Every structure is written in C-alpha cells, then in structure tokens.
Amino acid sequence: MQFSSKGQELIHHGLSPYSLLGRVTYCLLVCVSLISASAMAETDLTEIPLEDLLNTEVVTASKIAQQVSDAPSAVSIVTAKDIRAYGYRTLAEIINSMRGLNTVSDHVYTYMSGRGFGRPGDYPGRVMLLIDGHQANDNLYNSSYLGNDGLLDTELIDRVEYVSGPGSVSYGNGAFYGIINVITKKGGDFNSAQVAVDAGSHQSYKERATYGKRFDNGADVLFSASTYKSQGQNLFFPEFNSPSTNFGVAKNLDEENNRRLFFKGSFQQWSLETAYVTRKKDDPAASYNADFNVRPSDMQDTNAYINLKYEDDLSETLKASVRTYYGHYAYTGRATYGGVPYLENDLGRWWGSEAKFVYTGFDQHRIVYGLEYRNDYQQDFYLPTAHLQHSSYMASTYLQDEYRLNQQLAFNFGARADYGGNNASNISPRLAAIYSPTESFDIKASFATAFRRPNAYEKYYNDYATHFPSPDLQKERVAASELVFEYRPDRTSKIMSSLYHYTTKNVIETGGSLSTPGIEQFFNESNHKTHGVDFEYEKQWNTSSRLRASYAWQLAKHEEGTWIGNSPKHLAKLNFTQGLFNQNLQAGLETQYVGARATEQGDVLGGYVVTNLTLNSRSLIPNSMLSFSIKNLFDKHYSVPSPDFYMPRSFAQDGRIYWLQFTYDFPQ
Numbered sequence: 001m002q003f004s005s006k007g008q009e010l011i012h013h014g015l016s017p018y019s020l021l022g023r024v025t026y027c028l029l030v031c032v033s034l035i036s037a038s039a040m041a042e043t044d045l046t047e048i049p050l051e052d053l054l055n056t057e058v059v060t061a062s063k064i065a066q067q068v069s070d071a072p073s074a075v076s077i078v079t080a081k082d083i084r085a086y087g088y089r090t091l092a093e094i095i096n097s098m099r100g101l102n103t104v105s106d107h108v109y110t111y112m113s114g115r116g117f118g119r120p121g122d123y124p125g126r127v128m129l130l131i132d133g134h135q136a137n138d139n140l141y142n143s144s145y146l147g148n149d150g151l152l153d154t155e156l157i158d159r160v161e162y163v164s165g166p167g168s169v170s171y172g173n174g175a176f177y178g179i180i181n182v183i184t185k186k187g188g189d190f191n192s193a194q195v196a197v198d199a200g201s202h203q204s205y206k207e208r209a210t211y212g213k214r215f216d217n218g219a220d221v222l223f224s225a226s227t228y229k230s231q232g233q234n235l236f237f238p239e240f241n242s243p244s245t246n247f248g249v250a251k252n253l254d255e256e257n258n259r260r261l262f263f264k265g266s267f268q269q270w271s272l273e274t275a276y277v278t279r280k281k282d283d284p285a286a287s288y289n290a291d292f293n294v295r296p297s298d299m300q301d302t303n304a305y306i307n308l309k310y311e312d313d314l315s316e317t318l319k320a321s322v323r324t325y326y327g328h329y330a331y332t333g334r335a336t337y338g339g340v341p342y343l344e345n346d347l348g349r350w351w352g353s354e355a356k357f358v359y360t361g362f363d364q365h366r367i368v369y370g371l372e373y374r375n376d377y378q379q380d381f382y383l384p385t386a387h388l389q390h391s392s393y394m395a396s397t398y399l400q401d402e403y404r405l406n407q408q409l410a411f412n413f414g415a416r417a418d419y420g421g422n423n424a425s426n427i428s429p430r431l432a433a434i435y436s437p438t439e440s441f442d443i444k445a446s447f448a449t450a451f452r453r454p455n456a457y458e459k460y461y462n463d464y465a466t467h468f469p470s471p472d473l474q475k476e477r478v479a480a481s482e483l484v485f486e487y488r489p490d491r492t493s494k495i496m497s498s499l500y501h502y503t504t505k506n507v508i509e510t511g512g513s514l515s516t517p518g519i520e521q522f523f524n525e526s527n528h529k530t531h532g533v534d535f536e537y538e539k540q541w542n543t544s545s546r547l548r549a550s551y552a553w554q555l556a557k558h559e560e561g562t563w564i565g566n567s568p569k570h571l572a573k574l575n576f577t578q579g580l581f582n583q584n585l586q587a588g589l590e591t592q593y594v595g596a597r598a599t600e601q602g603d604v605l606g607g608y609v610v611t612n613l614t615l616n617s618r619s620l621i622p623n624s625m626l627s628f629s630i631k632n633l634f635d636k637h638y639s640v641p642s643p644d645f646y647m648p649r650s651f652a653q654d655g656r657i658y659w660l661q662f663t664y665d666f667p668q
Contacts, residue, residue, distance in 0.1 A: 058161055072412040072432035072446055074099075074484045074498040076162045076536060076550075080185065083154050085577045085588035087614035087629030087659060089198075090154065092146040095180065097573055098162050100534045100552035101127075102594060103146060104566060104640040106651055107235065107254065108283050108299055110146040111643075115164065115177040115502060116530040116556030116567045119509075119600070121643020126176040126452070128167065132184055132264075132273060134307045135171070138329035139348040139376045142174060142455040148258050149279040149301050153208055153226050155196065155663075156262060158185045164498065166450030166480050168428035169416045172372070172396050176450045176478055177502070184264060184273075187222040188214030193666040200659040202254075203231035219267040229257040235284045237292075239647045246293045250284035253297060269312045276304040283335070288466070288645050290335035290342070302330040317361035324353040342384060348456070349378040366402040368414070379456035385464045390456055394420040400430075410434045412446075423475055424453040444484040452476045458508055458522045470522040478504045494538045504528040510644070528564060530556040544579030544586060563598050566641045570595030570607070584619040599641040599649050608638035623665045631657040 058075050076099045078088075088094045092103045092110045102113050104120050111120050114127045129136045129144035136151060137144055145151065160182050167175035190212030198206035208226035215221075232254025241248035258279035265272050280300040286292040309323040329348040336342065352374035359367045374394045381388040400414030412432040419425045432446035454473035462469040482500040489495070506524040532554030540546040552571040556564040572593040579586050595607040611634055616627035632655055639650040 058163070071163065072434060072444055073163045073165045073482070074444070074486075074496055074534075076496075078160045080158050082548075082575070083157060084616060084625075084627070085586060085614065086575060086590050086612065087588065087616070087627055087631075087661075088154050089629075089659065090147050091150045091152070091160070091182065094154065094157075094160050095146065095162075096592060097575060097590060098160075099536045099550040099573070100164065100532075100554070100571060101162065102568065102571060104651075105147070105653065106287075106643055106646065107285060108281050108287075109143075109149070111566075112144060112146060113566060115500065116532060116554040117177060117504070117528065117564065118566055119564075119643075120566050120641050121645055123455075123457070127178045127180055128171055128175040130171075130179060130181040131275065131305075132307070133181065134273070134305060134325060135174075136182075136303075136305070137174065138303065139327065139350045140329060140331070140346055140379055140381075140455065141457045142452075144180075145277075145279075145301065145303060148228055148256060149277065149281070149303070151260070151275040151277050151303055151305075152182060152184065152262065153224060153260060155208065155210070156184050156222075156224055158183045158189065165446060165482050165500070166428070166430070166448040166478060168418075168426070168450035169398060169400060169414045169430040169448065172398075172416060172418050172428070173394060173420070173424070173426075174452050176452050176476070177480075184262075185212070185222065186214070186264070186266075187212035187220045190222065190665075192668045194663060195666075196661060196663040198659065198661040200230075201657045202233050204659075205229055206661075217267075220265065222262070222264040224260070224262045226260045227258070228260075231255060232282065232284075235652075237285055237648050239649075240286075240292045250286075250293050253282045253284040253293065253295070255298075256281045269310050271309045271311075272307070273309075274304070274306040276302075278302040285642075285646050285648055285651070286335070287643075288335075289647070290337055291339070294336045296334040296341070297336065298334055300332040302328070304328045317359060319358040321356045321358075322354070324351070326351045344384070345382040347378060347380045347382070348376070350374060350376040364404045368398075368400040368402075370396075370398050372396045372398075376456075379460075381457075381461060383463050386462060388460055388462060390460050392420060392424065392456070394418055394424065408436050410436075418451075420453060423473065426451040426453075426475065426477075440488040442484075442486040444482075444486070446482050446484075447480070448482075449477065449479050451478075454508060454522070466520060468516070468519050468521045473508060473522055474506045474524045476504065476506050476508055476524075478502055492540045494536075496536045497533065499533045500531065502528075502530040504530070526559040528556060528558060530554060542579075544577065544583055546577055548575045549573065565598045565600045568595040568597040568607070585615060585617045588614040588616075590614075597641065600644040601649050603649055605639055605641060605650055608636055610636055610638070621664075623667060625661075625663045627659075627661040627663070629657075629659040629661075631659070 058071050078094050078097060095101050095112055096103055100114060103110050106120060112118055112125045112127055117126050123141040123143040125144055162180050164178045167179040190210060191214060194210045196208045206228040210224040212222040235250045235254060237248045258277060261276040263274050280298055283297045283299060286297060290297060305325060305327045307323060307325040311321045313319050327350045331346040333344040354372040356370040376392045379390045396416060396418045398416035402412050404410040415427060415429040417427050428449050430448040435443045453475045459471055459473055460469050461467055480502045482498055484498045487495045505527045507526060507528055508522055509525045510520055510522050534552035536550040538548050550573045553569060555569060556567040558564060574591045577586060577588045590612040593609045596604055598604055610632050612631045613633050614629040616625060618625045620626050635656040639652050642648050642651045
C-alpha cells in the first residue's frame with residue numbers, strides 16, 4: 001500500500017466550500033421552518049433505550065453471544081442511532097468517538113491506535129477489525145481499512161463493538177490490543193428500498209441504493225451498492241517549498257473515488273455474506289521520495305470477501321457453527337521517480353474454514369471448542385525489479401469455559417493453539433473473573449496473552465534498491481493485565497472504568513540495514529510497556545436526549561524509557577444528542593480532545609480540540625431523512641505525526657468540512 005510497497009495550512013485553489021455552505025444553509029433554514037410548522041412528530045423506530053442496550057448481546061468478546069455486563073472485558077458500543085445522530089461517514093469517524101481509540105490520516109490511508117500504540121504508517125495496527133465476526137484485514141499488510149477504502153457504508157452498520165485487551169484466545173493471530181467488531185444490519189431493518197444522495201465540501205458526492213426485506217418464510221436479504229467521488233483539495237507542504245516543486249503546493253492531487261457492493265442473506269440455518277470495495281486515491285505528499293506534484297501519483301486498493309455459515313442446534317445442550325470463507329485483496333501503486341514511471345501490483349488471496357461447538361450440558365458451565373484452518377495461498381508483490389511470490393497457512397484449535405460459581409462470581413478461562421510454521425506458532429492463554437456484589441455492579445479482572453506474526457510485507461518485501469526482506473523476523477507477543485469496574489446506578493445510566501498494564505515483546509519496527517547503509521529493513525527491536533486508565537459514562541434521559549463521555553490516560557514507552565511516537569497521553573470524548581422542535585429535529589454535538597504526542601523524529605505536536613455538529617430530521621418529507629453535518633465546526637488547524645516514509649514530519653488535517661445527505665425510504 002505504498003510505492004515502495006505500499007503547523008501546515010490547507011490552501012484551496014479553485015474550490016469553494018463556502019458557496020456550498022450558502023446553499024446548504026439556505027436549505028437548512030427552509031427545513032427548520034417547515035419542521036417548526038409541522039404538526040406531525042414521527043417516531044423513530046430505531047430508537048433503543050439504554051436499559052435495552054445494556055442487555056444487548058455482545059458477540060466479539062468470546063465468539064459467544066452474551067450480555068455486555070457478562071463479557072469478561074470492557075465493552076463499548078456505538079449504535080446505528082449514534083451513527084445517524086453524529087453524521088459518521090466512515091468507520092474512522094466512529095472509532096474516533098470510542099473510548100481510548102484514535103486515528104490519524106496521511107491523506108491516503110487512515111491508521112488506528114489503541115492502548116497507546118499506533119504508529120502512523122504501521123499498516124497492521126494492533127487492533128483487529130471484524131465484520132460480523134469475519135476478519136476484515138488483508139493478507140499482505142494485515143491492514144484495517146477505515147476510510148473510504150473500507151468495505152461498508154456506515155448506513156449499513158447496526159452497531160460497532162469495541163472490546164479492549166488481547167483476543168487471541170478467540171481470534172488468534174493479530175487480536176493484539178483489542179477487537180472491533182462491526183455488526184451489519186439485516187434486510188428486515190429496511191423492509192423496503194432506500195436511496196441516498198450526499199454532497200460535501202471539496203466537490204464530494206456520494207450515491208447509494210439499498211434494498212432489504214424479511215420474507216414471510218423467514219428468509220432475510222440485504223443488498224446495497226454505492227459510489228463516492230471527491231475532487232479534493234490543493235495541499236501545501238512547506239518541506240517542498242521551492243520553485244522546482246510548485247512552491248510546495250500539490251495541485252489537483254487529492255482526488256478520491258470508490259465503489260462498494262454488499263450482500264447479506266439468511267434462510268433457516270444458512271447465511272451468506274459478501275462485500276466488495278475498490279478505492280483509488282491520489283498521494284499528494286509523494287511517499288517514499290517520489291517526485292512531488294507529478295502525475296501519476298496514486299494508489300488503488302480492492303478488497304472483497306465471501307463468508308458462508310451454517311448454524312444449528314444438534315441437541316438441547318450442543319450448538320454447532322460451521323463456516324467457510326474466501327478473501328481477496330489487490331493493490332496498484334503508481335508514482336514517478338526522477339522522471340521515470342513506477343508501477344507496482346500486489347495480490348493476496350486466502351480461504352479458510354472454522355467449526356465451533358458450544359456445550360452447556362455441564363451444570364453452570366458453557367464450554368466452547370473450535371477448530372480453524374486458514375490458507376493464505378497467494379501473497380504476491382509484482383515490482384518493476386522483482387516478482388515475489390509467497391504463501392502461508394495457520395491451523396488453530398481453541399477451548400474456552402465460562403463457569404458461573406454462583407450469582408456473584410463467574411470465571412472465564414481458555415487457551416488457543418496456533419501453528420503456522422516457523423515464527424508463526426503460539427499458545428495463547430486467558431483467565432478472567434467477574435465478581436458482582438450487586439445486580440448493578442461488576443468487577444472484572446483478567447490476564448491474557450496474544451501474538452502477531454510478521455506479515456508478508458514485513459518479511460518478504462524486496463525491491464533490491466531501497467528495501468531488503470527480513471525472513472527471520474520473530475512474532476510479536478503481548479501480556480496484558482486489566483481490571484474493569486462497571487456500575488449501573490439506574491436503568492438509564494452506566495459508568496465504566498478500566499486499569500491496565502501491557503508488556504509487548506519483539507516489537508517489529510523498520511530501520512536501516514546493518515549490512516547496507518541507506519537500505520530499509522524490518523527488525524524485532526525494543527520491548528514496549530504501556531499502562532493506563534480510562535473512564536466511560538453513559539446517560540439517557542429519553543429516546544432523543546442522551547450523553548456519552550469518556551477519558552483515557554495512557555503512558556506507552558520503549559524499553560529504554562522514551563515516549564512512543566503518536567501516543568497521546570490524554571484522550572477525551574464528549575457526545576450529546578438532543579431533540580428539538582417537538583422532536584422533529586435532532587442535534588448531535590461531539591467534542592474530541594487529543595493530547596500532545598511525539599512524531600517519528602522526536603518532535604512534539606501540541607494537543608487539539610475538534611468539535612462536530614450534525615442536524616437531522618425525518619419530518620420534512622414523508623419517508624425521508626435530511627442530515628447536515630459540519631465537521632471541525634470551529635475550523636481548528638492541527639497536525640498529526642506522519643509516517644517515516646514521507647518527507648513531511650507532520651500532516652495538517654482537514655479544516656471545516658460540510659456534508660449534506662438526503663435519504664428516501666420507499667413505502668413498503
């Protein structure tokens with residue numbers, strides 16, 4: 001995902017978001033006037049009271065549906081209601097709103113950090129991304145795609161679960177610092193056709209068509225297709241400020257477009273799900289020392305998967321789930337070096353199968369046993385200087401027991417064994433205890449380990465000029481201890497806090513080759529230690545008024561005591577929604593604070609506060625919804641650390657952005 005594999009101010013040339021603002025503001029004023037005059041107050045059927053949300057079954061923590069309060073880890077959830085209320089357009093925006101998580105962008109890809117670790121440009125990250133329990137990372141870079149390169153439109157998401165802490169017992173390789181599971185909607189959640197058109201700043205447009213239906217025989221189908229296109233901005237990079245490089249302005253080099261398809265169907269014990277996305281994005285900052293402000297300079301990613309599942313009750317005490325899946329990832333990168341065009345094509349394909357059994361025949365026990373085999377049969381890099389072809393596999397088995405001693409005390413323990421050949425085998429144990437002195441108060445203590453084996457890019461990438469392979473890389477390992485407190489003072493409130501300590505060994509980082517100066521390689525370098533504490537508070541007064549606030553303090557250091565790059569010590573989030581005009585208009589206000597953090601070169605970037613505002617209404621036109629968002633409401637200028645394969649040490653992020661969406665549901 002880059003050409004070698006894969007302060008500042010934004011300068012607008014020829015773009016006019018303010019003219020768009022004028023048109024949108026006029027439309028919004030008309031909307032408010034009509035809403036105020038309307039006597040119809042439409043009830044939103046998707047509203048979920050907080051007390052019901054607390055009883056929602058979370059499926060991420062142990063691959064077994066269980067109530068949030070019974071999960072052995074700290075669980076945070078963003079619902080479809082939140083996505084609509086705060087105008088989230090990408091998974092990255094959803095993640096940014098969640099406890100202890102943060103993302104940064106280099107104007108091409110978005111990188112996620114959690115529990116203090118998330119170097120920009122570090123494609124794997126350390127938090128596993130799942131879609132309906134299916135791992136959504138590719139098999140070349142092990143990347144999670146969180147922006148417009150992601151597999152899903154946010155309108156198709158029912159909820160997003162974040163479970164902190166290692167998850168290797170259930171999910172194996174890569175479930176390192178946490179798990180994010182995206183639960184998609186069902187056809188019955190629509191029960192009709194829906195179309196949506198969007199327009200935003202920088203000549204950005206999106207169209208989507210969705211059809212969902214639950215039939216009388218129990219069959220449920222959902223199909224959706226969408227397109228997105230953005231002209232983007234002209235961006236200024238002072239590091240390139242010279243006459244020969246257009247005085248640091250990357251002109252017409254921020255264009256982006258994508259296409260998405262999604263299908264989900266179920267009938268009786270069978271279910272089938274498939275998703276596809278292709279996204280092309282210009283690289284305005286010229287990664288890996290490419291020629292600046294010279295076309296072509298773009299990257300294209302294509303992701304797809306198919307997941308077929310069969311679930312059945314074999315007896316009153318034994319349930320079985322069997323699935324098989326296929327994944328595809330393709331990457332194309334184009335750039336120019338010294339006037340010479342450069343083209344790279346990478347291709348990854350894989351398939352796998354898993355069988356899981358849940359047995360409840362023993363009193364007070366729920367035992368889960370599973371087997372999984374995954375074959376990454378194609379992990380290929382096609383470079384101008386070489387064709388690199390590799391493959392890998394992983395065979396796994398896991399056993400987990402949830403034992404409830406009494407109403408107050410429960411234990412969760414298990415282990416997973418993974419075998420994938422040299423430097424890719426591991427045993428991951430976990431032990432957790434849940435103590436509930438009252439029905440409204442839970443204390444959870446856990447110890448778990450996880451591993452991440454080197455991905456294909458880290459081990460094998462070799463262009464014979466700037467980057468050498470590292471076939472002897474060792475797996476990363478983490479040991480984590482966590483203590484969680486959950487208190488529900490009433491049916492409309494929840495307070496949660498967690499304290500944690502992580503020790504990470506054999507961290508994979510990039511650096512100069514010991515044998516050949518000027519050549520990059522990956523190494524197992526220093527160990528890391530992270531400890532921190534976070535808090536989360538939720539309150540819901542009624543179906544339209546609710547509050548969610550969180551704060552995280554984290555300290556992540558290298559073994560020698562230096563501060564890890566892109567690891568803010570402080571993260572604070574505040575989300576508030578309120579119904580207006582007799583509930584005909586809903587306002588969603590979001591404020592996020594990100595503390596100071598270090599760049600890859602050791603500079604320190606100051607903290608910043610960003611505020612977003614979204615207004616939406618279902619009452620203007622029957623069967624429709626109008627949504628208007630202003631991201632970065634106060635036009636805060638701020639920068640984030642850049643990956644070390646870019647010349648700029650930091651990247652300015654977007655200023656004020658406007659987005660208007662009109663959605664129409666066809667009558668049933």
